Amino acid sequence: MHLSKEPAEESLTIPSTATGRDAEGPDGPRGPSKAREQQMRSTVHYVGFRSTEDGREYTLRASGTPPRMFVMLIAHEHFVAGQLRYQDGPDLCCAKLTRVLAEETGEPAPDGEFVVTAKELLEYHSSHAAPAVRKRAARS
Secondary structure, eight states: OOOOSSOOOEEEEOOOSSOSOOTTSTTOTTOSOHHHHHHHSOEEEEEEEEEOSSEEEEEEEEOSSSOEEEEEEEEHHHHHTTSSOGGGHHHHHHHHHHHHHHTOBSBOOOSEEEEOOHHHHHHHHHHTSOHHHHHHHHHO
16 A cells, blocks of 8 residues: 655635626726636635644635635634534635635735634634534524
């Protein structure tokens, strides 16, 4: 059996909400330029994680022009308290980065570290709950 030291990669395509034509937009009457459209259509690659004193740091790479690296931190306390399963960490981080990139207007989000908040954990939890659980939560 051969074990690779390279971390596995997962790819998720980020749907862009800003690629449509906009006559009044900053890209002129014909809509976004080809370079701008390519920048807006990024693919997020999960590179891997590492455990630190503060939590798990998930490394993600967003392709595009230029490619960018991001680190998402989820504090250990969220895993220990049962607020998030370890196997859901990469999905949550990819979802957060997808939102960050989709919200970009003009200036790209800086490469760097982001911390996953308790509010984002609750939103992720409710969006991934079984349909019967979501109905009960909505009635409360």
